[in-house]
Amino acid sequence: MTRQAEAGFQRIGYGVAGLVGAGYSVANLVGPARAMNNALSTVQALGGDMQTLTQLDKLAKSFSVEFGDSAADFVKSAAAIKSGIDDLTGDEIARFTYVGNLLAKSAESDAATITKVMTSMYNVFKQQADAMGRAEWVALMAAQVTRAAKIFRTDGQQMAEAFEGLAATATNVNRPMHEQVAVLGKLQGVFKGAEAATKYVSFLQGVGKAQEKLGLKFTDSQGKMLSVVEILERIRGKFGETFTVADADLLKKAFGRKEAVSFIQTLMVDLEGLKANIDEISQVRGLQDLTQMAQILADPFDRVTRGVEALRIAVGQKMIDAMMPTLNKIVEIEKRMIGWTDRFPKLTALIGKGTLAVFGLIAAISALSIAVGVSKFLMIGWQAAFGVLKFAILNMLPALGKFVAVVLFDAVPAIVSFTLALLANPITWIVIGIAALVAVIAAAVIYWDQWTSAVIEWASALGESSGLFALVDNLIEYWNKLPVWWDETVNWLIAKFDQISDWWTRFTSWLSSLNPFAGISAAIDGVLGKIAQIPGVGSLVRAIVPSAPSPVIVPSAPSPVPPPAALSASMWANVPAGGIANKISSKGGGFQFRDLHVNNYGQPMSGQQLVNELAFAAG
Numbered sequence: 001m002t003r004q005a006e007a008g009f010q011r012i013g014y015g016v017a018g019l020v021g022a023g024y025s026v027a028n029l030v031g032p033a034r035a036m037n038n039a040l041s042t043v044q045a046l047g048g049d050m051q052t053l054t055q056l057d058k059l060a061k062s063f064s065v066e067f068g069d070s071a072a073d074f075v076k077s078a079a080a081i082k083s084g085i086d087d088l089t090g091d092e093i094a095r096f097t098y099v100g101n102l103l104a105k106s107a108e109s110d111a112a113t114i115t116k117v118m119t120s121m122y123n124v125f126k127q128q129a130d131a132m133g134r135a136e137w138v139a140l141m142a143a144q145v146t147r148a149a150k151i152f153r154t155d156g157q158q159m160a161e162a163f164e165g166l167a168a169t170a171t172n173v174n175r176p177m178h179e180q181v182a183v184l185g186k187l188q189g190v191f192k193g194a195e196a197a198t199k200y201v202s203f204l205q206g207v208g209k210a211q212e213k214l215g216l217k218f219t220d221s222q223g224k225m226l227s228v229v230e231i232l233e234r235i236r237g238k239f240g241e242t243f244t245v246a247d248a249d250l251l252k253k254a255f256g257r258k259e260a261v262s263f264i265q266t267l268m269v270d271l272e273g274l275k276a277n278i279d280e281i282s283q284v285r286g287l288q289d290l291t292q293m294a295q296i297l298a299d300p301f302d303r304v305t306r307g308v309e310a311l312r313i314a315v316g317q318k319m320i321d322a323m324m325p326t327l328n329k330i331v332e333i334e335k336r337m338i339g340w341t342d343r344f345p346k347l348t349a350l351i352g353k354g355t356l357a358v359f360g361l362i363a364a365i366s367a368l369s370i371a372v373g374v375s376k377f378l379m380i381g382w383q384a385a386f387g388v389l390k391f392a393i394l395n396m397l398p399a400l401g402k403f404v405a406v407v408l409f410d411a412v413p414a415i416v417s418f419t420l421a422l423l424a425n426p427i428t429w430i431v432i433g434i435a436a437l438v439a440v441i442a443a444a445v446i447y448w449d450q451w452t453s454a455v456i457e458w459a460s461a462l463g464e465s466s467g468l469f470a471l472v473d474n475l476i477e478y479w480n481k482l483p484v485w486w487d488e489t490v491n492w493l494i495a496k497f498d499q500i501s502d503w504w505t506r507f508t509s510w511l512s513s514l515n516p517f518a519g520i521s522a523a524i525d526g527v528l529g530k531i532a533q534i535p536g537v538g539s540l541v542r543a544i545v546p547s548a549p550s551p552v553i554v555p556s557a558p559s560p561v562p563p564p565a566a567l568s569a570s571m572w573a574n575v576p577a578g579g580i581a582n583k584i585s586s587k588g589g590g591f592q593f594r595d596l597h598v599n600n601y602g603q604p605m606s607g608q609q610l611v612n613e614l615a616f617a618a619g
Helices: 004-043 051-068 071-084 090-106 112-124 127-133 134-152 157-164 178-187 193-214 230-240 243-255 256-266 270-282 286-296 300-343 347-422 428-446 448-467 468-513 517-532 537-543 569-573 577-586 607-618
Strands: 589-595 596-599
Touching: 004 071, 051 071, 051 090, 051 286, 051 448, 071 090, 071 112, 071 300, 090 112, 090 134, 090 193, 090 286, 112 127, 112 134, 127 134, 127 286, 134 157, 134 178, 134 270, 134 286, 157 178, 157 193, 178 193, 178 256, 178 270, 193 230, 193 243, 193 256, 230 243, 230 256, 230 270, 243 256, 256 270, 347 607, 517 607
Parallel strands: none
Antiparallel strands: 589 596
């Protein structure tokens, strides 16, 4: 049974491996398509229509092949942008998503970070974006941020932190986007993004009161704040290129915070360079630089990998579309089965118990197989240990005795010398004791073989008499018989199952041989026979039900007539076919038969007429 169980488990393993392999292959093939569809579903849940989804799907695949990024991440960034800017239309969602991922690629940042920057900056520059068009604004913003990152060697993460900290502070005082980008980029050469934003905010918030305390005018004729470069130029005109400690204290009192002083001191070092940077960033239009940087940074191997992924997405989406009816049917069946579990709880419990019983039987057979295997290993170990023990008892003790004898014989001279020395000592009983000890040891060594053999024989006799060895042998024998007994039990069960199969075959054969119509006919005939025995009714029954016709006896073919004994074989061979009767029954004519001449005139004569004529002629 264990062999059958092992064979069954092996087949099950092959089947499970095949199913798992097929399922894994299908899941691996449609995996990218599922991720893509899930991302598209997220956009749809946020209000994207089918046209937007189709546009994003195509754009994501082409972007992944061109720049080596994930198509699913592309669509996920679209969902993040849509959730941050709720009123974007279909084309605007696609444009924002494309520009954001392009900016992330060129800035060596991730799409999530850049998406956060874009949503933050849109909320800051919303009026400007709505006025010039969102699609054009997002391209302008990305181009200027890319140029700033290129000039000031910053990254997308730092720029995101800077704009998050700045928020709408600069926009509220009418400072354009390119100036904010340039100032934050310049500050990030010394400070981190969030710290740069803090210093910028401190400066902007202190401009109003600082112009009064410094006696400088930082606004134009309309009361609007001047540019950062113009304000710094007026401060430089008052205090010079460098500030003394007193100048720094005065600026701190004027702006109210030391971060504003740090802002002024940092930008004052290269004020002309800042002015040039602002002018350069303001002239940037279009996505040429952004696209070029992204193409340079695109890894060819990533492009190939993403191209394969895009192909798998396209094929997987078609496969999912083809599988959708089947999957929906399966879901409906699952729903129906769940409903059945609620409607028929007892049947559900019975199925669960049956399943548990089947798995329990499988576990029991598996445990039995493991136990048989372990028993074989244990028997090998027990036999080896018992053999070593037996060998030690029968062989090692004599050898050990010989070894001890050699050692002790080498030690005897020293012991004797020591004893003689002790004899000169008054304490003779010590000497006598040592001598006795030496004698005993010597005797033990000399008669080592004899007394060890006696001990071994005694131990063997004790083991035999107590039944210890027999018990061990019986246990080993019974343990060896256990697999045989189990195989016999399994064979007996298999034979009984075969008998059941034979009985079932005979039962089905008996069922197939039954003729229910014959039984019904016999029953009807029996009933009619009983009714026919009733006086006055039997004739009526016989009139209604005719009796079965008597069987017709077909006469057997006549046996051939043997030739008469008076005729020889040659004479019988000359007799015409049909004999004389055939000649007589023919119409007219005659024939010669030895010396008898018969004439037949008139009507043909039958055989009976011929007999009558001959009888009449004989009198």
